[in-house]
Amino acid sequence: MTEGSAAAAAQLQLTEVNLPILRESQTARTAVAHLQHIFNDLGQQPRFDEIGKFGPRTLAAVKEFQQSSHLVADGVVGKNTWKALLETWLPG
Numbered sequence: 001m002t003e004g005s006a007a008a009a010a011q012l013q014l015t016e017v018n019l020p021i022l023r024e025s026q027t028a029r030t031a032v033a034h035l036q037h038i039f040n041d042l043g044q045q046p047r048f049d050e051i052g053k054f055g056p057r058t059l060a061a062v063k064e065f066q067q068s069s070h071l072v073a074d075g076v077v078g079k080n081t082w083k084a085l086l087e088t089w090l091p092g
Contacts, residue, residue, distance in 0.1 A: 022077040026054035035077060038089050039065070 049055030
C-alpha cells in the first residue's frame with residue numbers, strides 16, 4: 001500500500017467510525033468536548049458554552065459550519081456533519 005493510499009484508507013476508516021449524534025442539550029460531555037476541540041483546531045474559536053456542554057454557542061458554531069459546508073444547517077452533528085468535519089480537520 002502506498003503512503004497516499006494508506007492515508008486515504010486511514011481517513012476513510014475514521015469517517016466510518018460510529019460517531020455519536022450530537023445536538024443541543026446533549027449529555028455526552030466527552031464527545032461534545034471533542035467536537036469543540038475540533039472547531040478550535042480549525043481556527044473557529046467561538047466563545048463556547050462550558051467545555052463538554054452543547055449549548056447555544058456550540059449550536060451556533062455547528063450551524064455556521066454546516067452552512068459553510070453546504071449541509072442542512074439543523075445544528076445536529078450527525079453522519080454528514082461528522083464526515084465534513086473530519087475531512088476538513090484531517091490532513092490530506
